[in-house]
Amino acid sequence: MTDFAWDVAIIGAGVAGCIAAIALAPSCRVLLLDRQKEPPARIGECLPAAARRILEPLGLFGELTRPDSPHRRALGMQSYWGSSRLQINDDLRNPDGFGFHLDRPAFERFLREQAAAVGATFRRPVRFQKAESDGETVHLQLHDEGEGREQKVRAGYVIDAGGRAAPFAKHQTGARIHLDRLTACWATIPNTDVRAMGTIHAAENGWWYSAPLPNGRRVLAYQSDSDLIDSALHREADSFLAKVGREPVLAQWINPQKPELFLHGIVPAGSSRLPQPAGRLWAAVGDAACAFDPLSSQGMFHAMATAMQLCDLLKKSQRFKNGGVSSRAAVQKAYTAQIEQIWQRYCRHRLLFYGLEQRFTASPFWQRRHAARYETEMVCK
Helix, strand or coil: CCCCCEEEEEECCCHHHHHHHHHHCCCCCEEEECCCCCCCCCCCCEECHHHHHHHCCCCCCHHHHCCCCCCEEECEEEEECCCCCCEEEECCCCCCCCEEECCHHHHHHHHHHHHHHCCCEEECCEEEEEEEECCCCEEEEEEECCCCEEEEEEEEEEEECCHHHCCCHHHCCCCCEECCCEEEEEEEEECCCCCCEEEEEEECCEEEEEEECCCCEEEEEEEEEHHHCCHHHHCCHHHHHHHHHCCHHHHCCCCCCCCCCEEEEEEECCCEECCCCECCCEEECHHHCEECCHHHCCHHHHHHHHHHHHHHHHHHCCCCCCCCCCCHHHHHHHHHHHHHHHHHHHHHHHHHHHHCCCCCCCCHHHHHHHHHHHHHHHHHC
């Protein structure tokens, strides 16, 4: 048996990367890498109830429900979509129970700790630079940003969990495919609403999302296409507040005497995918493989689910036992088929939900979504 330095190298220690490490580390040698020494603040705190199906078998679900947990239960989602009337989709009848509003950095720190506890070797801050393959192993060149020096490691398999940037996978396949250029501009404010529900609110040239955070604040995010967002919106608090103020549903959460709004900036939020999610010696999981519109509220669940799907395939293939390599192509084929199925289902749901909003048909944002829906329907007929 060839003695690889690592059976698996995972690039990215966010939700997808840590779940993959936790699933694999008990049975093989795992190296977990991340550019960030600590998890950064990021939008994306709503964990759907279905995540319990993944967290519970891994022994992670109890972190969300312990008495001193920093996370809080979510009761569902309320929306103003397709109509000015309030619609409520609660979790009371959800067989998986309640979802959660996470303290996202705390949750990711917990996952990092668990990955190390089950045997993964964790290095950070380390930046992936490039890779070469000899056909049987992958040679990774890294830059240790803490020590300021270059490192080289070998791995039998690489998992790219590096988010939309897909730092490893983008060099293995063609240019990323984008369905749109949706962008999110987000901020946080003090939370004055005791209701534990998130809110979706369609607007003239985009849509708003808001949810309470466990730390006594509330996230407010405006989604529109990158060419339709005024640059002042994510740079000037007054501009953001003015836009919020034009939406009565949102304005109720702003204290005009003491708004205490903190702008976090702008991030890509569009629907995109790699042309190929896996090769013989690698695979991409989570947003690296395919990234969803935040309207789906499935970002973290998708990260967990794709990581577990890949890990299940790898473990069943005997890839890391007795030096077997004959099933690499089978893993690639099966995982690619799974991602394709996920992507096609997501695309149909995305177009369906955007098609439900018909109040702003004169605006560029909604015209683009409705045109895409019509074109897709014609192809599928």
